Amino acid sequence: MQHPDEGMIHAWIDGALMAEEAASLESHAAQCDQCAAAIAEARGLVAASSRILLALDDVPAGVIPLPVPKARAWYARNDLRAAAAVLFVASASLVVARGRQDVSPRTNDVASLSVDTSAPTSASSIATTSTAAAEARTMAAAPARDMQPESQMARQRAGTEVIRDAARPTAAANSMPLAKAGAAAPAGVAPIVAAPVARDRMTVTNEADFSGKGVRGGSAAGMDSGQTRRIGSSQFALEQVVVTGVASEVPRAARADARANAATLKIVRADTAQRVRTIVYEVSKGVEVTLTQTEPTSFDQPTVLQGRSAGAAVQAPSAPLPTPPALATVPRVAGSAVTVMKAPINSISWADTATGRTYTLTGALARGELEALKMRIAAQREHGFPLSRE
Amino acid sequence: MTDVERLFRTYNTALVRYLTRRLGDRDWAEEVAQETFVRALRQDTITNERAWLFQVATNLVRDEARKDARRRRHLAILAEEERDSIVEPESTLERAQEAALARKAIDALAERDRLALLMREEGLEYPEIAEALSLSPGSVGTTLSRARRRLVESYEALQKERELREKNAAS
Numbered sequence: 001m002q003h004p005d006e007g008m009i010h011a012w013i014d015g016a017l018m019a020e021e022a023a024s025l026e027s028h029a030a031q032c033d034q035c036a037a038a039i040a041e042a043r044g045l046v047a048a049s050s051r052i053l054l055a056l057d058d059v060p061a062g063v064i065p066l067p068v069p070k071a072r073a074w075y076a077r078n079d080l081r082a083a084a085a086v087l088f089v090a091s092a093s094l095v096v097a098r099g100r101q102d103v104s105p106r107t108n109d110v111a112s113l114s115v116d117t118s119a120p121t122s123a124s125s126i127a128t129t130s131t132a133a134a135e136a137r138t139m140a141a142a143p144a145r146d147m148q149p150e151s152q153m154a155r156q157r158a159g160t161e162v163i164r165d166a167a168r169p170t171a172a173a174n175s176m177p178l179a180k181a182g183a184a185a186p187a188g189v190a191p192i193v194a195a196p197v198a199r200d201r202m203t204v205t206n207e208a209d210f211s212g213k214g215v216r217g218g219s220a221a222g223m224d225s226g227q228t229r230r231i232g233s234s235q236f237a238l239e240q241v242v243v244t245g246v247a248s249e250v251p252r253a254a255r256a257d258a259r260a261n262a263a264t265l266k267i268v269r270a271d272t273a274q275r276v277r278t279i280v281y282e283v284s285k286g287v288e289v290t291l292t293q294t295e296p297t298s299f300d301q302p303t304v305l306q307g308r309s310a311g312a313a314v315q316a317p318s319a320p321l322p323t324p325p326a327l328a329t330v331p332r333v334a335g336s337a338v339t340v341m342k343a344p345i346n347s348i349s350w351a352d353t354a355t356g357r358t359y360t361l362t363g364a365l366a367r368g369e370l371e372a373l374k375m376r377i378a379a380q381r382e383h384g385f386p387l388s389r390e
Numbered sequence: 391m392t393d394v395e396r397l398f399r400t401y402n403t404a405l406v407r408y409l410t411r412r413l414g415d416r417d418w419a420e421e422v423a424q425e426t427f428v429r430a431l432r433q434d435t436i437t438n439e440r441a442w443l444f445q446v447a448t449n450l451v452r453d454e455a456r457k458d459a460r461r462r463r464h465l466a467i468l469a470e471e472e473r474d475s476i477v478e479p480e481s482t483l484e485r486a487q488e489a490a491l492a493r494k495a496i497d498a499l500a501e502r503d504r505l506a507l508l509m510r511e512e513g514l515e516y517p518e519i520a521e522a523l524s525l526s527p528g529s530v531g532t533t534l535s536r537a538r539r540r541l542v543e544s545y546e547a548l549q550k551e552r553e554l555r556e557k558n559a560a561s
Contacts (some may be wrong), residue, residue, distance in 0.1 A: 006539075007532030016516040016531065042535065049538040052545050053511050055492035056411040058485050 003035055004028065009042045265373070265380060281377065289363030289373055296356030346370060394431045401443050402427070404512040409447055411508050414466075414493050422450050438518060444509050445522035452501075491552070495545035503537035510534055 004012075004025050011017050012025050029035045075081075265281040268288060272278070275295035282288050347362035348370045361370050361377070402423060409419035426447040436442045470490075496504055502523060509519045516530040525533060 005532070006535040007529070009531075010535040010538065011516065011531030014510065014516065014531070014534070042538075045535070045538040045542050048542045048545075049507065050511060052492045052495060052541055053411055053508070055485070055488045056414070056496060057407060058489040 003032065003038075006038065006042065009035075009039055010046070013039075013042055013046055265376060281373070283363065283365070283373060287364060289361055289365065289370065291377060292360040292362070294358045294360075296358070348374065350374075394427055397430055397439060397443070398427050401440060405443055405447055408444065408508050408512045409451065411496065411511070412448075412451060412504070422447055422454070425450055438521060440514055441518035441521040444512070444514060444518070448505055448522065487552070491545060491548045494548055495541050498544045499537055499540055503533055503540065506530065506533045507537040507541065 008017070008021075008025065012022055017025065029039055265283065268280040268282050270277070270279040277293040277295075279291045279293070280288050281291065345362060345364055346367050347360050348367060349358060349360040351358045361374055363370060363373070365373070405423045405426065406416070406419050409422050410416045413419050413422070426443055429446050430436065430439075430443065433442075496508075499507070502525070505523055506519050506525070509522060514522070517527055519525065519530050519534075520527040
């Protein structure tokens with residue numbers, strides 16, 4: 001073999017030669033001192049050039065100036081924003097709770113009434129309720145029991161909490177509080193409650209008094225339910241059906257219209273905000289109902305109660321109460337006078353155990369008619385809410 | 391992972407280093423590397439990814455270098471003046487001096503030799519280098535041996551020159 005040229009030696013060092021070429025070069029270099037020296041030199045060059053090139057990586061950075069991150073304004077800090085949000089919600093709750101007490105003597109009546117009855121009520125409910133709800137309920141009733149007259153906060157809490165407790169015996173046992181609750185509620189409103197609810201709480205509220213109060217009551221109720229759930233989020237099971245609103249007088253004409261117009265319900269408008277989807281159906285001319293579909297929150301556990309008292313048509317409460325958006329979109333809420341109870345707003349609520357969604361149907365119709373509409377809407381919706389529990 | 395993402399993850403480091411060594415400017419190198427990957431995105435089929443990427447990057451540098459060679463040269467002079475004026479810690483200074491020498495040495499090479507050497511340093515095989523630089527496969531070894539020898543020789547010459555200068559300055 002001739003002496004390999006420098007290029008070939010480099011190729012050999014780089015492992016780029018064919019096997020035979022490499023073998024012949026190696027055997028030659030073993031005998032040829034000159035080529036062995038050339039190989040050694042080439043190795044030196046390879047190593048040295050690599051080292052030199054390595055120095056090229058030492059490039060001063062920052063040739064192009066980086067954009068300086070803008071300092072955020074103090075009010076843009078996330079923790080401050082969160083604190084502001086908490087403060088806002090807290091103060092809004094206070095205003096609502098205060099408003100309930102100050103503006104509505106009737107609500108006060110209910111509150112004070114329930115203070116009288118809540119202790120035995122909750123005691124009996126603990127006895128009869130086998131679920132974890134009992135604990136939460138005790139917590140809810142406790143402020144009412146321990147209430148001191150000078151404790152404004154406790155009173156407010158009791159005021160909101162015990163409305164439901166006060167209502168429950170009305171529904172369940174039809175006992176003494178019925179009359180008083182009836183007195184507290186506007187005339188002509190009587191609780192219509194499907195049968196066996198003794199072991200569960202029943203929420204009966206009338207939100208049709210007049211517009212402002214209706215909305216306020218609704219939001220207070222919503223807030224309340226939120227609190228309750230927070231209190232017992234670990235032990236509390238999502239209960240399935242809440243019936244709010246009770247039947248009362250509905251204009252005969254409207255009722256007739258609703259019956260006559262048994263065809264498809266027209267969707268007047270629909271919109272979605274966060275977890276809440278609101279659909280407004282026109283039952284007949286001027287009569288609209290609002291269906292509110294609320295997606296479950298992460299801590300809702302719709303499956304918990306599936307096995308329990310499957311036969312009960314109406315199951316227990318404390319699931320989300322009718323959401324404020326629903327009330328806000330009902331046109332009839334904007335009634336004129338407090339005393340004129342032309343078309344009270346009623347609502348029925350239920351939950352879908354499969355999806356965890358809760359539904360509320362609200363409108364200026366009797367509860368029975370709302371039930372009928374629920375069936376019709378369900379038939380209209382392909383993937384509607386389940387009616388198996390009805 | 392998209393194909394371009396895979397390409398980027400596989401070759402970006404080597405490509406940026408190659409370009410930084412070639413250009414002496416990491417930001418510029420990264421820009422060119424990004425442009426290269428953007429072009430890869432538009433390409434339907436690439437037979438040899440690495441060779442293709444290095445070839446396209448090299449061409450981009452060549453095109454751009456042609457355009458603003460003068461501007462860059464001016465900037466380089468300015469940068470060197472600034473470097474001289476800045477008093478740096480000893481170790482940083484030494485490293486900077488070494489880098490400046492290496493830069494001068496690599497700049498002294500013929501473009502083809504330089505590119506072949508830089509590609510080889512990034513692990514490209516001979517056929518890939520040949521493809522990227524449109525060389526005959528047999529000449530890659532010769533090109534590389536020449537590049538290495540010249541690089542080392544000019545680096546050593548520059549080093550001697552500097553030592554001589556420092557000796558003169560000291561005496």
